[in-house]
Amino acid sequence: DTAVSQTPKYLVTQMGNDKSIKCEQNLGHDTMYWYKQDSKKFLKIMFSYNNKELIINETVPNRFSPKSPDKAHLNLHINSLELGDSAVYFCASSQNPATDTQYFGPGTRLTVL
Amino acid sequence: RKEVEQDPGPFNVPEGATVAFNCTYSNSASQSFFWYRQDCRKEPKLLMSVYSSGNEDGRFTAQLNRASQYISLLIRDSKLSDSATYLCVVSTNYQLIWGAGTKLIIKP
Numbered sequence: 001d002t003a004v005s006q007t008p009k010y011l012v013t014q015m016g017n018d019k020s021i022k023c024e025q026n027l028g029h030d031t032m033y034w035y036k037q038d039s040k041k042f043l044k045i046m047f048s049y050n051n052k053e054l055i056i057n058e059t060v061p062n063r064f065s066p067k068s069p070d071k072a073h074l075n076l077h078i079n080s081l082e083l084g085d086s087a088v089y090f091c092a093s094s095q096n097p098a099t100d101t102q103y104f105g106p107g108t109r110l111t112v113l
Numbered sequence: 114r115k116e117v118e119q120d121p122g123p124f125n126v127p128e129g130a131t132v133a134f135n136c137t138y139s140n141s142a143s144q145s146f147f148w149y150r151q152d153c154r155k156e157p158k159l160l161m162s163v164y165s166s167g168n169e170d171g172r173f174t175a176q177l178n179r180a181s182q183y184i185s186l187l188i189r190d191s192k193l194s195d196s197a198t199y200l201c202v203v204s205t206n207y208q209l210i211w212g213a214g215t216k217l218i219i220k221p
Contacts, residue, residue: 042214099144105156
């Protein structure tokens, strides 16, 4: 029944490691997103993606890369993790990018030691 | 100037009171407007969209002032369960811009 799901819910890892977070939506939406929410609670969009276009927030380091095996999945790969990457990462989806409700996953709390 | 600005609060309000939040946006070409709610350690969820004519959903009223470029959210008869962070979201050039959120604490 879960509309947008993410795994894992918690991720603790060492600096320099490479990790992935998975996201799946069963709403049939065309657009998926990744957001980062840091300790100050500010929600920043990292990527938006549909089957035609990837829009990248220019402030996102290229160590972060989204990968979409199909329309229902948008995974986030992070290379060479840094302390500043510690945050909560939310996946979301919507039918239309800017006019429709965004449905969020429960978040993945990443801690880099 | 930030694209979307909100008073971060926290607003400490007694139960039953009326509370209002404002949110200002910088781009006059912005097309769509929303209020989301985020509970502590949870994901954001849509509270309501904001229409030009203003709209109401139970105890919640949202209004848009295009001339002054702000949107507002009014909560009447506040409940303890209204305690959360309220996020203003503005769609500009088909991209969503999120405010930093206003934290609301309802006290018994």
